[in-house]
Amino acid sequence: MQVELISHTPEPERLVAAAARLCYSPRGASRLLAAMDREEIERLLRLLLSLGHESPLEHITFTFAIEGVSRVLSHQLVRHRIASYSQKSQRYVNEDNFTYIIPPSIAAVPEALARYQECMRALQKAYHEIQELVPREDARYLLPNACETKLVCTFNARSLFNFFRLRCCNRAQWEIRELALKMRDQVRKVAPLIFSHAGPTCETEGVCHEGAQSCGRAPVVRAREES
Template identity: 70%
Template sequence: MDMKVELIAYTPEPEATVAAAARLCYSSRGAVGLKEALTDAEAASLIKRLISMGHLSPTEHASFTFAIEGVSRALSHQLVRHRIASYSQKSQRYVDENNFSYIVPPSIAAQPDALELYRKAMEELREAYRKLAGVVPREDARYLLPNAAETKLVCTMNARSLYNFFRLRCCRRAQWEIRELALKMREEVRRVAPVLFALAGPSCETEGICWEGEFSCGRAREVRSRGVAADGGDDLGA
């Protein structure tokens, strides 16, 4: 099952909103007047300066809402650890999971014997769930459902929370599924706020610094050797 991520709502003119909020702190004018007076170039310049100085509180005024499908419960358990966010998730208590879909990790999909064993176990769990759900409430039958079970959710974060999310979860050491999610989410927000998220990503990519110590993948050295930070790109196979 393919992961699907779609940005379904966001603060109108997010970059202008953040810039106006920042300028308000040092102006006698109101936020509406400041926002209307800002040019795109001025907003971009101010946002770059804010981020470079680490003054991130104005970015909290821009929020982004994502519709996420084709991910596992194993992923959602990681995602909700990012607590400055709002979540709505498909309920296994009320939704019939007789034929639940499931996520197959690439390492399993690449090995025929492992894949056969995995699929067999999932079908056995499906059958056990069907039988149990016929005699007990679904809220109790769901205890059989695996971490692999597919789920759907809506997630809303402000830009500052997204910076933290991308810093941790776009890292190559992040678990493969949530890293794929983070990269897709970053791609979505960069479409509507490219300046605001130009420097969003792991520290190796944005600063040429890695905090993983002996577990470092070495990318920070590559970035430093090129003399480039925030190259803005990465692929899922990296």
């Protein structure tokens, strides 16, 4: 899996702080942007995050290039609808000898891996043969969820908070959790204060909302913070 932050709002933390300050200042946004020093930016951001006042986060966006992931992952990713997506088209791109993702649980069992790879080879062969008979857009119905895909996605920071809250959780499906953790690492490099507390509620609040399905991490985090 390759994840790269290819674009983002310049000086994202300064912009969020200025947008928040604008609500309570007679000065315009451009003057606020120019005048605020780092100390004031950090103070405002900490206040915003402590109050859960997230609407100013919608002013900053982050764009990622993602490769080496499955259609299983992309089907989950687009459920986060407050984002923009562009994905490799199986209608127009020839998928002869398509690459595919192997789940770790399958890779760890030789018998399962052999059967899995056998199925993929059979699908590759069938796709190639049927594509000679029907349009590619119909041959693609044979392609599996494991088929590798590439996409570009853009989130605003508030949407990323929601994404990290759900998908960095230990109970998230393994592939999208790996993606979420990689994305979080990258945005923390350009907006470290904003994303310092982004993640599952066991990390950010010391509580878990998974009920009986909880992994049990929340009490451990809470005890560590209280000690």
